[in-house]
Amino acid sequence: LGVGGDPSKGAEAAEESREELYEMVRGADMVFLATGMGGGTGTGACPVVAEIAKETGALTIAIVTKPFSFEGHKRMKQAEDGIQKLKERVDSLVVIPNDRLLELCGTDITADAAFRMADDVLRQGVQSIAELVTEAGTINLDFADIKAIMGGAGQAWMAIGTGRGDNRAAEAARAAIASPLLEGSIDGAKGVLFNVTGGTDLTLQEVHAAAQVIEQMVDPNANIMFGMVNDPKMEDEVKVTIIATGFSGAETFLPKSDSLFSQLEMSSVNDSDALDIPPFLRRSPAMRRRGR
Structure with a gap:
């Protein structure tokens, strides 16, 4: 269930599950947070989850997208506010503007395809960083x-x-x-x-x-x-x-x-x-x- 686009409710929901979230990330060396900013759940909950991950001592990395312009000023403002809060709670933050996807794909892309592409960009971001450690190489990064x-x-x-x-x-x-x-x-x-x-x-x-x-x-x-x-x-x-x-x-x-x-x-x-x-x-x- 969503929170009606209200970040404060998203943060409250995460706080109510703080103990469960702590147990989920406890013992991890590295925690990735991937979300679309601007709505209620991701924008509100992500900074709370980041704070919890940092409390466990994990390297905490967030990769987030900013809304498409067509999603409106309110959603963009919520995204920017959420990104600022998140930046204060993670080790590293990568921000990807969804509007750049539109520039790449042209005018004929459907809304559904654009949102799927935004999700895939988040996946690729997490996967790329994780593979730096997990893939065995001639010269390894660890x-x-x-x-x-x-x-x-x-x-x-x-x-x-x-x-x-x-x-x-x-x-x-x-x-x-x-x-x-x-x-x-x-x-x-x-x-x-x-x-x-x-x-x-x-x-x-x-x-x-x-x-x-x-x-x-x-x-x-x-x-x-x-x-x-x-x-x-x-x-x-x-x-x-x-x-x-x-x-x-x-x-x-x-x-x-x-x-x-x-x-x-x-x-x-x-x-x-x-x-x-x-x-x-x-x-x-x-x-x-x-x-x-």
């Missing part, structure tokens, strides 16, 4: 890496890109950075996790190519950790998942498309020094675990 970047980080940015062909890893990184689903860019991020997934022919040089693209965008002193996974099903395709945190303020999340594309075009991954492994790759905990 829970400690996730916690180092996302613990107490506040606003977070996350995207996935794919690429094919000669420069597939770099193209995948560019596609992720230019994700049309997210507000703002990764400019100035001080914490970055990225994972490169490809077929059995995926090379460390390709990881380096993706790293060069990412390194151009973030803070020069950013803490960057990476993983590399071989998946025979990928064949010629490479997937790059990027999570960025450590932004200086809300202004970082204003759109910066001009600077984004100019910086991506500043240098080529085919430069003569591309064979050198960047310092952050050499000092990465993941690389050290591989004995490099």
